[in-house]
Amino acid sequence: MRPLNGAGFALAISLLSAAVPAAAEPPVLDLPIDCVLGQTCYVEDYVDADPGPGQRDYTCGLKSRDDHRGTDIVLISFEAMEAGVNVLAAAPGTVAATRDGMEDVAVTDATRASIEGRECGNAVRIDHGGGWQTLYCHMARGSITVETGQQVAAGDVLGLVGLSGLTNVPHVHLGVLKDGAIVDPFNPENRDTCGVNAGDGLWRDAPDYDRAGLFTAGFSNGVPDFEDVKSGAARLPAATPDTPLVLYGHVFYARPGDVMTLTASGPEGEVFAHEVTLEDPQAQLFRAYGRRAPQSGWQPGAYRGYVQLTREGRLIAVRHADITISPN
Structure with a gap:
């Protein structure tokens, strides 16, 4: 700064x-x-x-x-x-x-x-x-x-x-x-506004507040254990061409009907795109989706995944994850 x-x-x-x-x-x-x-x-x-x-x-x-x-x-x-x-x-x-x-x-x-x-x-x-x-x-x-x-x-x-x-x-x-x-432009008087709408604050038209969001996203080589998602142990920064690519997202305070979208792309374009509707979400949850490596293996290079959380078509949160595929 x-x-x-x-x-x-x-x-x-x-x-x-x-x-x-x-x-x-x-x-x-x-x-x-x-x-x-x-x-x-x-x-x-x-x-x-x-x-x-x-x-x-x-x-x-x-x-x-x-x-x-x-x-x-x-x-x-x-x-x-x-x-x-x-x-x-x-x-x-x-x-x-x-x-x-x-x-x-x-x-x-x-x-x-x-x-x-x-x-x-x-x-x-x-x-x-x-x-x-x-x-x-x-x-x-x-x-x-x-x-x-x-x-x-x-x-x-x-x-x-x-x-x-x-x-x-x-x-x-x-x-x-x-x-x-x-x-805080949402609470300039520093009042106790826990759990309530504090009004527009300093904004002409204050952005809406959403309680829900994403803690993190990451790549793994399989569907991970939730404790490993929360601790970060599930995240895989690099892999070989024969490794399955699985993208996960860790959500908090979702509502029934919220939609998670998981997409991944690499040197040869889109790897996958998957959408899941959360029917009965808990205070915290994760979802994962992925693909096995093709017979010829993944092309070496940089891969990026995005996890989006939307509610009735309105974007609430996005997290990204990166992984590098190195040659054998």
Whole structure:
């Protein structure tokens, strides 16, 4: 999240802390990305409302991560990112700082230390006056279209969704700050809203909240044990050409009638596509689908799977998984 083309950027990010009650006259926010919620994008993570270790979103649901300091709006696929999706100013203001030049590379445990202090990736920070600012993270290298001091209106293009900084999925992270402290745009007064609709908050028209989602997806070489799915032991990062390819998805709080779609593709195109309707889901469950290797074996190379969860045709969540087939 830091130094940029603006000396105050590093200071502003270093002051980020847990959510605090907001003061008067905040900006009114529009969606900061050019996509259609429930069709081409969805909200995956919210501000962490838990002041200690652990996490909860503003409804006390599962959709946050420990110390997560913004709202993540995620694209449906890497292919959508590659086609180009604009990041938009959520409210009018003045560009206070930008940063560009970071690579669009999914973070790994091995590379995480190399981006310390720059977790926000390529980014734009906008000042809205009265101590209010918004921060737009993980933009594509070379895509930023604005510069420090420039006036922007709500909906103006800031750049493109990318894969820079601390991320492994294409999305925009929107941070809202008041006097350097993080504010949850869904619950700016930091009220107890567990299990209830908090209203629109700072949004002109707040995105709908869905309790259900996906914990993870992964490839395995057979239908895994649920404990191995939950622990991560089922995930197979690499395999040989004769290995069966099985994709699984771990779901929480699904409803009867929700649909899971599991697809996989590789160097030669589609490997499989499968859809399953959840008739009597539990609080947590997983589903898996796959194929045995063809007689000639899988073509060596990179394979990617997507697991989608939809409700009445509306996208709720997506997770992806990657596996590499190496030559014998």
